[in-house]
Amino acid sequence: MIPRRRPSRLLWTASGLCALFIFFSSTVRADPVKVNGAVTMNAGLFRYEYSVTNNSPIDLLLVTINVPTGPVVQNLIAPSGFNIFFDPGVGAVDFAADTLQFLVGSTITGFRFDSRIGPGAATFTALGLSGSQNPLTFEGSTTAPVPEPATLALLGTGLLYLARRRFPGNKTKERDDWAR
DSSP states (O other): OOOOOOOOHHHHHHHHHHHHHHHHHHHHOOOSEEEEEEEEEETTEEEEEEEEEEOSSSOEEEEEEEOOSSSOEEEEEOOTTEEEEEETTTTEEEEEESSSOBOTTOEEEEEEEEESSOOOOOEEEEEEEOTTSOEEEEEEEOOOOOBHHHHHHHHHHHHHHHHHHHOOOOOOHHHHHHHO
16 A cells, blocks of 8 residues: 655645735735626627726726727627727727716726627726826726636536546456556
């Protein structure tokens, strides 16, 4: 019988420190403007749904996401109080304030469009006016939208594989010979 190998304390400590670093580096960071995306499939097209979080010191009037040029975006939908526009020549989807604004400390959800182009991170620019009516811009990258059902299926498959390796079960001599 082969003795079980146990991970060293150093490995456990290093793993724990890495996990804490990743957790705190992602939660402590406060960008002035965050644009988060999620992607699902809709009739053979990718459906992008975005939310905009304004942590900047001013209210925002416009958020623009850069997308490929050409007729790649359709079925534009914005939450009430906002407009959404697409310019195929420039390759920009604009989330514009209409009767409402992106107020300081708020998160606005419900911006949606369909596209033939698959998911990936994109850059954005947010525009607001300072107290003296000077334009201020904030730039950043959207969080890369991930098709959730496929991600969960991949995660589940990986966990099953790891569980099978960790707990191989009782093998009979016949099954063990067949596997070789």
